Amino acid sequence: MLHQELREIFDDLLEHFGPQHWWPGETPLEVVVGAILTQNVAWNNVEKAINNLQGKDLLSVAGLVQVPREELAELIIPTRYYNQKATRLKGFMIMVEEEFSGEMDKLLALETDELRRLLLKSKGIGKETADSILLYAADRPVFVVDAYTRRIFSRLGYVEEKVSYDEMQALFTNHLPADTDLFNEYHALIVALGKDICRARNPLCSDCPLNHRCSYRIAEDGKQPEDNGRDNTEYYENAEDTK
């Protein structure tokens, strides 16, 4: 049942927004750089930083290892927290240089669990960033969870607002086939809805393709949310919370 509902939500979003063509990076290396730089900042700021790096011919493992940290920080100023991000980006590329002969493809060829463990060991890379790299740079069927996912699916009545990353992820991975293309498009569509319609304040429910199934919308209309009969224990029990 959950499988069918999640597919219907996907279909409604796809029909409304169309294919999102993610990730907007040209190469796996650019996707990795973008995933690290996009933390807490909008993507257009990341694009400015990536353009700055390209302009200086630094968008390579060797380039990012060799560039002085201060110069790197200046080039990525548009992404905020640029000193911290410069240290993290450089540290990550040094690891690729030392452990994978500077070849990003070798790193990304690791088996999925091993790659995820290694990414999470890198300073400043959390689950969302690691899973973004797995899905969008390494083409692995890993569902990416972000703040939009939690907001939308708690409003839809599937999870608590404070749901953990692993519990939220398990909702999708336990009830959808492990399909890279599906997970890629699903996350991108969630971002499209969360960014412009299901906003934190004053969501535009009348424009939302999911409003016919949304508990929050029903509550906002002054009615009691319908009992949709969902039993959420199924995926909570299967969740592995490694936080």
Ligand code: SF4
């Ligand atoms: S109906 Fe409103 S609250 Fe519900 S998912 Fe859509 S925008 Fe968000």
